[in-house]
Amino acid sequence: MSATTPALQRRVQTRVGGWYERSTTRWCYLFLLPALVLTAMFSFYPMVMSWVYSTMDWSGFSDDMSFVGLANYAELVRDRFFWDSFGRSAVFVLVGTPVRVGLALLLAIVLNRQVLRLSVAFRTMFFLPVMASASIIGVVMTFVLSPSNGPVNAVLAGSGVVDAPVGFLSDPDLALWTALVVHGWKNFGTTMIYWLAALQTVPEEYYEAARLDGAGAWALMRHITLPILVPFAVIIIVLTAKENLHAFAIVQAMTQGGPYFRSEVIEIYIFRTAFAPDGGALPRLGYASAAGCFFGTATLLLALAQFWAVRRMGGRGRTGTPAVDAGAPAGAPR
Protein backbone atom coordinates (compact mmCIF):
# COMPACT_ATOMS: atom_id res chain seq x y z
CA MET A 1 0.00 0.00 0.00
CA SER A 2 2.55 2.50 1.10
CA ALA A 3 4.76 1.50 -1.82
CA THR A 4 2.17 2.13 -4.48
CA THR A 5 0.84 5.43 -3.21
CA PRO A 6 3.77 7.65 -4.27
CA ALA A 7 3.88 6.03 -7.68
CA LEU A 8 0.17 6.50 -8.13
CA GLN A 9 0.40 10.02 -6.89
CA ARG A 10 3.15 10.79 -9.36
CA ARG A 11 1.17 9.28 -12.21
CA VAL A 12 -1.89 11.26 -11.37
CA GLN A 13 0.19 14.37 -11.00
CA THR A 14 1.92 14.03 -14.35
CA ARG A 15 -1.34 13.32 -16.10
CA VAL A 16 -3.25 16.11 -14.49
CA GLY A 17 -0.23 18.39 -14.52
CA GLY A 18 0.48 17.65 -18.15
CA TRP A 19 -3.07 18.33 -19.09
CA TYR A 20 -3.00 21.51 -17.13
CA GLU A 21 0.28 22.62 -18.68
CA ARG A 22 -0.95 21.97 -22.17
CA SER A 23 -4.20 23.77 -21.58
CA THR A 24 -2.27 26.65 -20.04
CA THR A 25 -0.05 26.95 -23.09
CA ARG A 26 -3.12 27.03 -25.25
CA TRP A 27 -4.61 29.81 -23.13
CA CYS A 28 -1.36 31.73 -23.30
CA TYR A 29 -1.47 31.76 -27.08
CA LEU A 30 -5.11 32.67 -27.03
CA PHE A 31 -4.32 35.64 -24.78
CA LEU A 32 -1.52 36.74 -27.09
CA LEU A 33 -3.61 36.42 -30.21
CA PRO A 34 -5.41 39.78 -30.23
CA ALA A 35 -2.21 41.73 -29.63
CA LEU A 36 -0.40 39.73 -32.28
CA VAL A 37 -3.14 40.25 -34.84
CA LEU A 38 -3.29 44.00 -34.20
CA THR A 39 0.49 44.34 -34.28
CA ALA A 40 0.71 42.31 -37.45
CA MET A 41 -1.92 44.46 -39.11
CA PHE A 42 -0.85 47.88 -37.94
CA SER A 43 2.87 47.58 -37.27
CA PHE A 44 4.52 44.77 -39.23
CA TYR A 45 2.46 44.86 -42.36
CA PRO A 46 2.78 48.64 -42.79
CA MET A 47 6.48 48.53 -41.98
CA VAL A 48 7.20 45.91 -44.60
CA MET A 49 4.81 47.37 -47.13
CA SER A 50 6.25 50.87 -46.92
CA TRP A 51 9.53 49.37 -48.14
CA VAL A 52 7.70 47.47 -50.86
CA TYR A 53 5.78 50.55 -51.97
CA SER A 54 9.01 52.51 -52.05
CA THR A 55 10.03 50.49 -55.11
CA MET A 56 6.76 51.19 -56.89
CA ASP A 57 5.35 53.89 -59.04
CA TRP A 58 1.85 54.31 -57.70
CA SER A 59 -0.70 57.08 -57.68
CA GLY A 60 -2.82 55.25 -55.16
CA PHE A 61 -6.25 55.70 -56.57
CA SER A 62 -6.09 53.10 -59.26
CA ASP A 63 -4.55 49.69 -59.03
CA ASP A 64 -1.90 50.43 -61.60
CA MET A 65 1.14 49.93 -59.52
CA SER A 66 4.34 49.32 -61.37
CA PHE A 67 7.67 48.15 -60.10
CA VAL A 68 10.44 50.67 -60.67
CA GLY A 69 13.20 49.25 -58.52
CA LEU A 70 15.37 51.87 -56.90
CA ALA A 71 14.29 54.63 -59.26
CA ASN A 72 12.41 56.44 -56.49
CA TYR A 73 15.51 56.54 -54.36
CA ALA A 74 17.64 57.68 -57.26
CA GLU A 75 15.22 60.51 -57.88
CA LEU A 76 15.04 61.29 -54.18
CA VAL A 77 18.75 61.97 -53.74
CA ARG A 78 18.51 64.56 -56.50
CA ASP A 79 15.30 66.15 -55.21
CA ARG A 80 16.04 69.62 -53.90
CA PHE A 81 12.71 69.86 -52.06
CA PHE A 82 13.46 66.65 -50.22
CA TRP A 83 16.89 67.77 -49.07
CA ASP A 84 15.64 71.22 -48.12
CA SER A 85 12.93 69.72 -45.95
CA PHE A 86 15.43 67.25 -44.57
CA GLY A 87 17.61 70.19 -43.60
CA ARG A 88 14.71 71.94 -41.87
CA SER A 89 14.02 68.84 -39.82
CA ALA A 90 17.71 68.78 -38.98
CA VAL A 91 17.35 72.35 -37.71
CA PHE A 92 14.45 71.21 -35.55
CA VAL A 93 16.64 68.49 -34.07
CA LEU A 94 19.95 70.31 -33.82
CA VAL A 95 18.58 73.58 -32.48
CA GLY A 96 15.39 72.46 -30.80
CA THR A 97 16.82 69.52 -28.88
CA PRO A 98 19.74 71.10 -26.98
CA VAL A 99 17.75 74.22 -26.13
CA ARG A 100 14.77 72.24 -24.87
CA VAL A 101 16.80 69.63 -23.00
CA GLY A 102 18.92 72.34 -21.34
CA LEU A 103 16.07 74.64 -20.33
CA ALA A 104 13.96 71.72 -19.14
CA LEU A 105 16.83 70.51 -16.96
CA LEU A 106 17.21 73.94 -15.39
CA LEU A 107 13.50 74.16 -14.67
CA ALA A 108 13.34 70.59 -13.38
CA ILE A 109 16.21 71.24 -10.97
CA VAL A 110 14.41 74.29 -9.64
CA LEU A 111 11.03 72.54 -9.41
CA ASN A 112 12.56 69.53 -7.72
CA ARG A 113 13.51 71.61 -4.69
CA GLN A 114 11.03 70.89 -1.95
CA VAL A 115 11.48 74.30 -0.46
CA LEU A 116 9.56 75.69 -3.43
CA ARG A 117 6.00 75.68 -2.14
CA LEU A 118 4.27 76.21 -5.48
CA SER A 119 6.31 73.57 -7.24
CA VAL A 120 3.33 71.32 -8.00
CA ALA A 121 1.29 74.19 -9.42
CA PHE A 122 4.23 75.21 -11.64
CA ARG A 123 4.71 71.65 -12.87
CA THR A 124 1.05 71.45 -13.80
CA MET A 125 1.19 74.71 -15.69
CA PHE A 126 4.37 73.93 -17.60
CA PHE A 127 3.05 70.50 -18.42
CA LEU A 128 -0.37 71.67 -19.59
CA PRO A 129 0.43 72.20 -23.33
CA VAL A 130 1.56 68.56 -23.59
CA MET A 131 -2.00 67.47 -22.99
CA ALA A 132 -3.45 69.45 -25.85
CA SER A 133 -3.89 68.21 -29.38
CA ALA A 134 -1.02 69.47 -31.51
CA SER A 135 -3.19 70.38 -34.47
CA ILE A 136 -5.56 72.41 -32.30
CA ILE A 137 -2.58 74.13 -30.69
CA GLY A 138 -1.43 74.93 -34.21
CA VAL A 139 -4.78 76.42 -35.18
CA VAL A 140 -5.07 78.43 -31.98
CA MET A 141 -1.53 79.71 -32.33
CA THR A 142 -2.25 81.07 -35.81
CA PHE A 143 -4.75 83.34 -34.05
CA VAL A 144 -2.55 84.16 -31.09
CA LEU A 145 0.35 85.06 -33.38
CA SER A 146 -1.74 86.70 -36.07
CA PRO A 147 -0.31 90.02 -37.32
CA SER A 148 -3.82 91.44 -37.45
CA ASN A 149 -5.69 91.37 -34.16
CA GLY A 150 -3.56 88.71 -32.44
CA PRO A 151 -2.79 89.31 -28.78
CA VAL A 152 0.99 88.79 -29.12
CA ASN A 153 1.29 91.49 -31.73
CA ALA A 154 -1.02 93.68 -29.67
CA VAL A 155 1.44 93.41 -26.79
CA LEU A 156 4.47 93.96 -29.00
CA ALA A 157 2.95 97.01 -30.67
CA GLY A 158 1.47 98.35 -27.47
CA SER A 159 4.79 98.25 -25.64
CA GLY A 160 6.55 99.82 -28.60
CA VAL A 161 8.91 96.91 -29.25
CA VAL A 162 7.95 96.79 -32.92
CA ASP A 163 6.61 99.39 -35.30
CA ALA A 164 4.75 97.10 -37.65
CA PRO A 165 3.02 93.85 -36.63
CA VAL A 166 5.29 90.82 -36.95
CA GLY A 167 4.14 88.19 -39.43
CA PHE A 168 5.33 85.27 -37.36
CA LEU A 169 3.87 82.75 -39.77
CA SER A 170 3.66 84.77 -42.97
CA ASP A 171 7.26 85.99 -43.03
CA PRO A 172 9.24 83.36 -44.96
CA ASP A 173 12.31 83.97 -42.83
CA LEU A 174 10.39 83.62 -39.59
CA ALA A 175 7.85 80.85 -40.15
CA LEU A 176 10.17 77.92 -39.50
CA TRP A 177 11.49 79.45 -36.30
CA THR A 178 8.02 80.26 -35.09
CA ALA A 179 7.00 76.66 -35.68
CA LEU A 180 10.10 75.48 -33.87
CA VAL A 181 9.33 77.65 -30.84
CA VAL A 182 5.66 76.62 -30.72
CA HIS A 183 6.60 72.95 -31.05
CA GLY A 184 9.18 73.37 -28.31
CA TRP A 185 6.69 75.13 -26.06
CA LYS A 186 4.05 72.49 -26.64
CA ASN A 187 6.32 69.55 -25.82
CA PHE A 188 8.56 71.18 -23.25
CA GLY A 189 6.62 69.60 -20.40
CA THR A 190 7.45 66.09 -21.57
CA THR A 191 11.18 66.74 -21.37
CA MET A 192 10.68 68.42 -18.00
CA ILE A 193 8.85 65.35 -16.66
CA TYR A 194 11.65 63.11 -17.92
CA TRP A 195 14.18 65.18 -16.02
CA LEU A 196 12.05 65.25 -12.89
CA ALA A 197 11.74 61.47 -13.03
CA ALA A 198 15.52 61.25 -13.38
CA LEU A 199 16.08 63.66 -10.50
CA GLN A 200 13.87 61.55 -8.27
CA THR A 201 16.42 58.75 -8.50
CA VAL A 202 19.03 60.82 -6.66
CA PRO A 203 18.93 59.59 -3.06
CA GLU A 204 18.30 62.39 -0.59
CA GLU A 205 20.92 60.91 1.76
CA TYR A 206 23.68 61.74 -0.71
CA TYR A 207 22.85 65.40 -0.39
CA GLU A 208 22.60 65.24 3.36
CA ALA A 209 25.95 63.51 3.68
CA ALA A 210 27.61 66.00 1.34
CA ARG A 211 26.05 68.95 3.16
CA LEU A 212 27.46 67.66 6.43
CA ASP A 213 30.84 67.69 4.73
CA GLY A 214 30.26 71.34 3.95
CA ALA A 215 29.48 71.08 0.24
CA GLY A 216 27.80 74.11 -1.31
CA ALA A 217 24.87 74.08 -3.72
CA TRP A 218 27.13 74.15 -6.75
CA ALA A 219 29.29 71.30 -5.43
CA LEU A 220 26.18 69.20 -4.82
CA MET A 221 25.07 69.84 -8.37
CA ARG A 222 28.47 69.23 -9.89
CA HIS A 223 29.46 66.12 -7.95
CA ILE A 224 26.18 64.41 -7.12
CA THR A 225 23.25 65.47 -9.31
CA LEU A 226 24.90 65.78 -12.71
CA PRO A 227 26.87 62.49 -12.62
CA ILE A 228 23.70 60.62 -11.71
CA LEU A 229 21.81 62.36 -14.50
CA VAL A 230 24.30 61.53 -17.27
CA PRO A 231 22.86 58.13 -18.22
CA PHE A 232 19.37 59.60 -18.25
CA ALA A 233 20.56 62.46 -20.42
CA VAL A 234 21.22 60.05 -23.27
CA ILE A 235 17.68 58.75 -23.26
CA ILE A 236 16.15 62.15 -22.77
CA ILE A 237 18.15 63.62 -25.65
CA VAL A 238 17.20 60.77 -27.95
CA LEU A 239 13.51 60.97 -27.00
CA THR A 240 13.46 64.74 -27.42
CA ALA A 241 15.31 64.59 -30.73
CA LYS A 242 12.83 62.00 -31.94
CA GLU A 243 9.95 64.22 -30.94
CA ASN A 244 11.51 67.13 -32.81
CA LEU A 245 11.45 65.05 -35.97
CA HIS A 246 7.73 64.55 -35.57
CA ALA A 247 6.42 68.08 -35.79
CA PHE A 248 3.87 67.29 -38.47
CA ALA A 249 0.66 68.29 -36.70
CA ILE A 250 1.86 71.67 -35.44
CA VAL A 251 3.52 72.73 -38.68
CA GLN A 252 0.69 71.44 -40.84
CA ALA A 253 -1.90 73.30 -38.79
CA MET A 254 0.10 76.53 -38.63
CA THR A 255 1.76 76.94 -42.02
CA GLN A 256 1.26 73.76 -44.08
CA GLY A 257 4.92 74.14 -44.89
CA GLY A 258 4.56 77.65 -46.28
CA PRO A 259 5.18 80.37 -47.14
CA TYR A 260 6.94 79.14 -50.28
CA PHE A 261 7.83 75.80 -48.63
CA ARG A 262 10.03 77.72 -46.23
CA SER A 263 8.77 75.86 -43.17
CA GLU A 264 8.29 72.52 -44.90
CA VAL A 265 9.82 69.92 -42.58
CA ILE A 266 10.31 66.38 -43.80
CA GLU A 267 6.98 65.00 -42.63
CA ILE A 268 5.13 67.79 -44.39
CA TYR A 269 7.08 67.09 -47.56
CA ILE A 270 6.19 63.41 -47.45
CA PHE A 271 2.56 64.13 -46.69
CA ARG A 272 2.35 66.64 -49.54
CA THR A 273 3.91 64.18 -51.96
CA ALA A 274 1.57 61.40 -50.92
CA PHE A 275 -1.75 63.08 -50.25
CA ALA A 276 -1.79 66.74 -51.13
CA PRO A 277 0.30 67.43 -54.20
CA ASP A 278 0.02 71.01 -55.38
CA GLY A 279 -1.09 72.16 -58.78
CA GLY A 280 -3.35 69.15 -59.30
CA ALA A 281 -0.43 66.78 -59.80
CA LEU A 282 -1.01 63.10 -59.16
CA PRO A 283 -0.21 61.81 -55.68
CA ARG A 284 2.97 59.74 -55.63
CA LEU A 285 2.59 57.16 -52.92
CA GLY A 286 5.60 55.11 -53.97
CA TYR A 287 7.88 58.10 -54.05
CA ALA A 288 6.56 59.30 -50.67
CA SER A 289 7.20 55.83 -49.24
CA ALA A 290 10.77 55.97 -50.46
CA ALA A 291 11.20 59.33 -48.75
CA GLY A 292 9.69 57.89 -45.59
CA CYS A 293 11.95 54.84 -45.60
CA PHE A 294 15.02 56.93 -46.32
CA PHE A 295 14.12 59.31 -43.55
CA GLY A 296 13.21 56.50 -41.13
CA THR A 297 16.56 54.83 -41.68
CA ALA A 298 18.42 58.09 -41.25
CA THR A 299 16.58 58.71 -37.98
CA LEU A 300 17.39 55.26 -36.70
CA LEU A 301 21.07 55.62 -37.56
CA LEU A 302 21.11 58.98 -35.84
CA ALA A 303 19.63 57.50 -32.65
CA LEU A 304 22.05 54.56 -32.73
CA ALA A 305 24.99 56.88 -33.29
CA GLN A 306 23.86 58.99 -30.38
CA PHE A 307 23.65 55.98 -28.07
CA TRP A 308 27.00 54.70 -29.26
CA ALA A 309 28.75 58.04 -28.89
CA VAL A 310 27.49 58.65 -25.40
CA ARG A 311 28.24 55.12 -24.31
CA ARG A 312 31.82 55.50 -25.49
CA MET A 313 32.14 58.91 -23.97
CA GLY A 314 30.66 57.89 -20.64
CA GLY A 315 32.21 54.43 -20.64
CA ARG A 316 30.11 53.56 -17.65
CA GLY A 317 29.00 50.11 -16.67
CA ARG A 318 25.43 51.01 -16.01
CA THR A 319 24.16 53.34 -18.68
CA GLY A 320 20.57 53.07 -17.65
CA THR A 321 19.48 52.17 -21.13
CA PRO A 322 15.77 51.61 -20.96
CA ALA A 323 14.19 48.45 -22.24
CA VAL A 324 12.03 50.52 -24.49
CA ASP A 325 12.40 54.08 -25.60
CA ALA A 326 9.37 54.31 -27.77
CA GLY A 327 5.83 55.17 -27.22
CA ALA A 328 5.33 57.45 -24.32
CA PRO A 329 5.25 60.94 -25.76
CA ALA A 330 1.71 61.70 -26.66
CA GLY A 331 1.13 61.84 -30.35
CA ALA A 332 4.40 60.23 -31.32
CA PRO A 333 3.87 57.45 -33.83
CA ARG A 334 4.24 54.08 -32.26
Place this chain on the structure above:
Amino acid sequence: MTALDVRPPRTEDAPRPRRARPKPARARFSRRERIWAVGMTVVLVPLALAWVYPFVWTLTSSVKSNQEIFGSVNPFTSVLRIGNYAAAWEQAEIGRYFLNTVFVTGFSILIAVTTSALMGYVLGRYRFVGKKVIIGVFALVVFLPEGYTIIPIYDLIERIGLSGSLWGVTLAEAGGVSIISVLLFAGFFGQLPKELEESARVDGAGFLRIFATVYLPLAKPVTATAVILQFMHSWNDFLLPLVLTLTRPDLRTLSVGIYALRDEYFSDWGVMTAASTLALLPIIVLFLFLQRYFVESIAGAVKG
Protein backbone atom coordinates in the same frame (compact mmCIF):
# COMPACT_ATOMS: atom_id res chain seq x y z
CA MET B 1 7.86 53.00 -8.69
CA THR B 2 10.02 55.08 -6.42
CA ALA B 3 12.20 56.01 -9.34
CA LEU B 4 9.17 57.20 -11.22
CA ASP B 5 7.61 59.01 -8.38
CA VAL B 6 7.66 62.48 -9.77
CA ARG B 7 5.34 63.79 -7.10
CA PRO B 8 6.91 65.47 -4.18
CA PRO B 9 5.94 63.55 -1.08
CA ARG B 10 2.17 63.74 -0.74
CA THR B 11 1.58 67.38 -1.38
CA GLU B 12 -0.65 67.19 -4.38
CA ASP B 13 -2.96 64.28 -3.79
CA ALA B 14 -3.26 64.41 -0.06
CA PRO B 15 -3.38 67.97 1.17
CA ARG B 16 -4.99 67.08 4.48
CA PRO B 17 -2.15 65.01 5.96
CA ARG B 18 0.18 67.86 5.11
CA ARG B 19 -1.78 70.24 7.21
CA ALA B 20 -2.02 67.68 9.97
CA ARG B 21 1.74 67.37 10.24
CA PRO B 22 2.93 69.98 12.69
CA LYS B 23 4.97 72.66 10.88
CA PRO B 24 6.87 70.39 8.50
CA ALA B 25 8.49 72.56 5.85
CA ARG B 26 9.46 75.59 7.89
CA ALA B 27 11.92 73.94 10.19
CA ARG B 28 13.49 71.79 7.50
CA PHE B 29 14.84 74.59 5.34
CA SER B 30 17.40 77.20 6.10
CA ARG B 31 16.65 80.89 5.87
CA ARG B 32 18.77 81.14 2.74
CA GLU B 33 16.81 78.39 1.04
CA ARG B 34 13.54 80.04 1.88
CA ILE B 35 14.72 83.34 0.44
CA TRP B 36 15.77 81.50 -2.70
CA ALA B 37 12.31 79.92 -2.91
CA VAL B 38 10.58 83.28 -2.64
CA GLY B 39 12.83 84.77 -5.31
CA MET B 40 12.24 81.81 -7.61
CA THR B 41 8.50 82.04 -7.12
CA VAL B 42 8.56 85.70 -8.08
CA VAL B 43 10.36 84.76 -11.31
CA LEU B 44 8.28 81.70 -12.10
CA VAL B 45 4.77 83.03 -11.50
CA PRO B 46 4.76 85.43 -14.48
CA LEU B 47 6.60 82.88 -16.60
CA ALA B 48 4.09 80.14 -15.84
CA LEU B 49 1.18 82.48 -16.45
CA ALA B 50 2.64 83.47 -19.83
CA TRP B 51 3.17 79.77 -20.51
CA VAL B 52 -0.52 78.95 -20.21
CA TYR B 53 -1.70 82.26 -21.66
CA PRO B 54 -2.68 80.74 -25.05
CA PHE B 55 -5.10 78.45 -23.20
CA VAL B 56 -6.53 81.28 -21.15
CA TRP B 57 -6.87 83.34 -24.30
CA THR B 58 -8.67 80.50 -26.09
CA LEU B 59 -11.03 79.85 -23.22
CA THR B 60 -11.97 83.48 -22.71
CA SER B 61 -12.16 84.32 -26.41
CA SER B 62 -14.70 81.56 -26.82
CA VAL B 63 -17.23 83.64 -24.92
CA LYS B 64 -16.47 86.91 -26.69
CA SER B 65 -17.57 88.44 -29.95
CA ASN B 66 -14.95 89.07 -32.61
CA GLN B 67 -14.88 92.77 -31.83
CA GLU B 68 -14.06 91.96 -28.24
CA ILE B 69 -11.34 89.49 -29.21
CA PHE B 70 -9.52 91.44 -31.88
CA GLY B 71 -6.47 93.24 -30.66
CA SER B 72 -7.27 92.61 -27.03
CA VAL B 73 -4.86 91.06 -24.56
CA ASN B 74 -7.13 91.25 -21.56
CA PRO B 75 -8.69 87.84 -20.97
CA PHE B 76 -11.57 89.16 -18.88
CA THR B 77 -14.96 89.95 -20.29
CA SER B 78 -18.15 91.30 -18.82
CA VAL B 79 -20.60 89.42 -21.04
CA LEU B 80 -20.54 85.68 -21.64
CA ARG B 81 -21.52 85.00 -25.22
CA ILE B 82 -22.40 81.33 -25.28
CA GLY B 83 -23.69 81.68 -28.82
CA ASN B 84 -20.23 80.79 -30.09
CA TYR B 85 -20.64 77.32 -28.65
CA ALA B 86 -24.04 76.82 -30.22
CA ALA B 87 -22.64 77.95 -33.57
CA ALA B 88 -19.62 75.68 -33.24
CA TRP B 89 -21.66 72.67 -32.18
CA GLU B 90 -24.36 73.05 -34.85
CA GLN B 91 -23.09 74.94 -37.90
CA ALA B 92 -19.43 74.00 -37.67
CA GLU B 93 -20.37 70.38 -36.96
CA ILE B 94 -18.18 70.22 -33.91
CA GLY B 95 -20.95 68.19 -32.28
CA ARG B 96 -20.48 65.45 -34.85
CA TYR B 97 -16.70 65.57 -34.55
CA PHE B 98 -16.95 65.47 -30.81
CA LEU B 99 -19.09 62.34 -30.85
CA ASN B 100 -16.77 60.77 -33.43
CA THR B 101 -13.81 61.45 -31.17
CA VAL B 102 -15.61 59.99 -28.16
CA PHE B 103 -16.40 56.87 -30.18
CA VAL B 104 -12.88 56.45 -31.53
CA THR B 105 -11.24 57.17 -28.18
CA GLY B 106 -13.61 54.98 -26.17
CA PHE B 107 -13.42 51.90 -28.32
CA SER B 108 -9.72 52.19 -29.06
CA ILE B 109 -9.08 52.35 -25.31
CA LEU B 110 -11.23 49.27 -24.83
CA ILE B 111 -9.41 47.35 -27.55
CA ALA B 112 -5.88 48.51 -26.80
CA VAL B 113 -6.03 48.13 -23.03
CA THR B 114 -7.69 44.72 -23.22
CA THR B 115 -5.16 43.37 -25.67
CA SER B 116 -2.18 44.72 -23.78
CA ALA B 117 -3.55 43.45 -20.44
CA LEU B 118 -4.02 39.96 -21.92
CA MET B 119 -0.59 39.98 -23.45
CA GLY B 120 1.10 41.45 -20.39
CA TYR B 121 -0.60 38.85 -18.20
CA VAL B 122 0.78 35.81 -19.99
CA LEU B 123 4.19 37.39 -20.61
CA GLY B 124 4.48 38.35 -16.96
CA ARG B 125 3.17 35.14 -15.40
CA TYR B 126 3.76 32.17 -17.65
CA ARG B 127 6.52 30.35 -19.37
CA PHE B 128 5.62 28.73 -22.63
CA VAL B 129 7.17 27.61 -25.86
CA GLY B 130 7.92 30.51 -28.18
CA LYS B 131 7.78 33.25 -25.54
CA LYS B 132 11.28 34.48 -26.35
CA VAL B 133 10.47 34.60 -30.04
CA ILE B 134 7.40 36.70 -29.40
CA ILE B 135 9.30 39.13 -27.20
CA GLY B 136 12.03 39.38 -29.84
CA VAL B 137 9.50 40.08 -32.55
CA PHE B 138 7.97 42.89 -30.53
CA ALA B 139 11.39 44.36 -29.83
CA LEU B 140 11.83 44.57 -33.61
CA VAL B 141 8.88 46.95 -33.83
CA VAL B 142 10.78 49.36 -31.63
CA PHE B 143 14.08 49.15 -33.41
CA LEU B 144 13.21 48.90 -37.09
CA PRO B 145 12.93 52.06 -39.15
CA GLU B 146 9.36 53.07 -39.55
CA GLY B 147 9.12 54.15 -43.13
CA TYR B 148 5.90 55.87 -44.00
CA THR B 149 3.45 53.43 -42.47
CA ILE B 150 0.42 55.62 -42.92
CA ILE B 151 0.13 54.68 -46.61
CA PRO B 152 -0.10 50.90 -46.05
CA ILE B 153 -2.48 51.48 -43.13
CA TYR B 154 -4.69 53.64 -45.35
CA ASP B 155 -4.61 50.92 -47.98
CA LEU B 156 -5.29 48.16 -45.45
CA ILE B 157 -8.32 49.91 -43.96
CA GLU B 158 -9.66 50.35 -47.48
CA ARG B 159 -9.14 46.69 -48.32
CA ILE B 160 -10.85 45.30 -45.25
CA GLY B 161 -13.79 47.55 -46.04
CA LEU B 162 -13.64 49.79 -43.00
CA SER B 163 -12.83 53.05 -44.77
CA GLY B 164 -16.46 54.13 -44.59
CA SER B 165 -16.92 53.68 -40.86
CA LEU B 166 -15.44 54.97 -37.65
CA TRP B 167 -14.19 51.46 -36.92
CA GLY B 168 -11.36 51.97 -39.38
CA VAL B 169 -9.97 54.93 -37.46
CA THR B 170 -10.69 53.20 -34.15
CA LEU B 171 -8.83 50.02 -35.05
CA ALA B 172 -5.89 51.93 -36.45
CA GLU B 173 -5.66 54.05 -33.31
CA ALA B 174 -5.70 50.94 -31.14
CA GLY B 175 -3.47 49.20 -33.64
CA GLY B 176 0.16 49.80 -32.83
CA VAL B 177 -0.29 48.09 -29.45
CA SER B 178 1.53 50.26 -26.96
CA ILE B 179 4.62 48.41 -25.85
CA ILE B 180 4.84 50.55 -22.75
CA SER B 181 1.42 49.33 -21.60
CA VAL B 182 2.31 45.71 -22.29
CA LEU B 183 5.51 46.08 -20.26
CA LEU B 184 3.62 47.79 -17.45
CA PHE B 185 1.10 44.96 -17.27
CA ALA B 186 3.78 42.28 -17.56
CA GLY B 187 5.83 43.86 -14.80
CA PHE B 188 2.82 44.25 -12.55
CA PHE B 189 1.37 40.78 -13.03
CA GLY B 190 4.81 39.22 -12.78
CA GLN B 191 5.38 40.43 -9.24
CA LEU B 192 2.06 39.20 -7.86
CA PRO B 193 2.29 36.03 -5.71
CA LYS B 194 1.66 32.69 -7.35
CA GLU B 195 -0.35 31.53 -4.34
CA LEU B 196 -3.31 33.56 -5.53
CA GLU B 197 -3.47 31.44 -8.63
CA GLU B 198 -2.93 28.16 -6.81
CA SER B 199 -5.67 28.71 -4.29
CA ALA B 200 -8.07 29.80 -7.01
CA ARG B 201 -7.19 26.69 -8.97
CA VAL B 202 -7.95 24.53 -5.94
CA ASP B 203 -11.34 26.18 -5.86
CA GLY B 204 -11.82 24.96 -9.40
CA ALA B 205 -11.27 28.19 -11.31
CA GLY B 206 -9.92 27.90 -14.84
CA PHE B 207 -7.31 30.04 -16.59
CA LEU B 208 -9.77 32.64 -17.77
CA ARG B 209 -11.57 32.91 -14.42
CA ILE B 210 -8.27 33.26 -12.57
CA PHE B 211 -7.28 36.11 -14.85
CA ALA B 212 -10.60 37.89 -14.82
CA THR B 213 -11.59 37.54 -11.17
CA VAL B 214 -8.28 37.18 -9.31
CA TYR B 215 -5.51 39.07 -11.08
CA LEU B 216 -7.17 41.69 -13.25
CA PRO B 217 -9.02 43.38 -10.37
CA LEU B 218 -5.67 43.90 -8.65
CA ALA B 219 -4.25 45.75 -11.65
CA LYS B 220 -6.32 48.91 -11.34
CA PRO B 221 -3.39 51.37 -11.15
CA VAL B 222 -1.67 49.87 -14.19
CA THR B 223 -4.95 49.79 -16.05
CA ALA B 224 -5.50 53.46 -15.28
CA THR B 225 -2.08 54.31 -16.67
CA ALA B 226 -2.69 52.26 -19.81
CA VAL B 227 -6.11 53.85 -20.31
CA ILE B 228 -4.61 57.32 -20.02
CA LEU B 229 -1.78 56.54 -22.44
CA GLN B 230 -4.28 55.40 -25.02
CA PHE B 231 -6.64 58.27 -24.23
CA MET B 232 -3.94 60.84 -24.89
CA HIS B 233 -2.99 59.05 -28.07
CA SER B 234 -6.48 58.61 -29.53
CA TRP B 235 -7.99 61.93 -28.50
CA ASN B 236 -5.11 64.00 -29.86
CA ASP B 237 -3.78 62.02 -32.79
CA PHE B 238 -3.73 63.92 -36.05
CA LEU B 239 -2.00 62.33 -39.05
CA LEU B 240 -3.82 59.01 -38.89
CA PRO B 241 -7.40 60.32 -38.67
CA LEU B 242 -6.49 63.06 -41.15
CA VAL B 243 -5.43 60.57 -43.80
CA LEU B 244 -8.19 58.07 -43.07
CA THR B 245 -10.89 60.74 -43.35
CA LEU B 246 -9.50 62.62 -46.37
CA THR B 247 -12.49 61.59 -48.46
CA ARG B 248 -14.93 61.18 -45.56
CA PRO B 249 -15.38 64.53 -43.79
CA ASP B 250 -18.23 63.12 -41.71
CA LEU B 251 -15.83 60.77 -39.92
CA ARG B 252 -13.41 63.46 -38.79
CA THR B 253 -12.24 63.60 -35.22
CA LEU B 254 -11.91 66.89 -33.37
CA SER B 255 -8.24 67.45 -34.05
CA VAL B 256 -8.84 66.92 -37.78
CA GLY B 257 -12.18 68.72 -37.82
CA ILE B 258 -10.90 71.91 -36.23
CA TYR B 259 -7.91 71.89 -38.53
CA ALA B 260 -10.23 71.51 -41.51
CA LEU B 261 -12.51 74.31 -40.33
CA ARG B 262 -9.81 76.89 -39.97
CA ASP B 263 -10.16 78.18 -43.51
CA GLU B 264 -13.94 78.37 -43.51
CA TYR B 265 -14.11 80.12 -40.15
CA PHE B 266 -10.87 82.01 -40.61
CA SER B 267 -12.32 85.31 -39.48
CA ASP B 268 -14.70 83.95 -36.87
CA TRP B 269 -12.38 83.58 -33.93
CA GLY B 270 -15.22 83.29 -31.47
CA VAL B 271 -16.51 80.12 -33.08
CA MET B 272 -13.05 78.69 -33.64
CA THR B 273 -11.95 79.24 -30.06
CA ALA B 274 -15.23 77.77 -28.81
CA ALA B 275 -14.62 74.71 -30.98
CA SER B 276 -11.04 74.46 -29.72
CA THR B 277 -12.19 74.75 -26.13
CA LEU B 278 -14.64 71.91 -26.66
CA ALA B 279 -11.79 69.78 -27.96
CA LEU B 280 -9.22 70.74 -25.34
CA LEU B 281 -11.36 70.85 -22.24
CA PRO B 282 -12.10 67.13 -21.73
CA ILE B 283 -8.49 66.03 -21.76
CA ILE B 284 -7.28 68.98 -19.71
CA VAL B 285 -9.94 68.49 -17.04
CA LEU B 286 -9.14 64.80 -16.91
CA PHE B 287 -5.47 65.64 -16.63
CA LEU B 288 -6.06 68.03 -13.73
CA PHE B 289 -7.90 65.31 -11.82
CA LEU B 290 -5.62 62.40 -12.64
CA GLN B 291 -2.26 64.15 -12.90
CA ARG B 292 -0.43 61.38 -11.13
CA TYR B 293 -1.33 58.78 -13.75
CA PHE B 294 -0.62 61.10 -16.65
CA VAL B 295 2.78 62.00 -15.33
CA GLU B 296 3.58 58.41 -14.54
CA SER B 297 2.63 57.17 -17.96
CA ILE B 298 4.89 59.78 -19.56
CA ALA B 299 7.78 59.31 -17.17
CA GLY B 300 7.66 55.57 -17.94
CA ALA B 301 9.76 56.20 -21.01
CA VAL B 302 12.88 57.08 -19.04
CA LYS B 303 12.47 54.38 -16.44
CA GLY B 304 16.00 53.06 -16.17
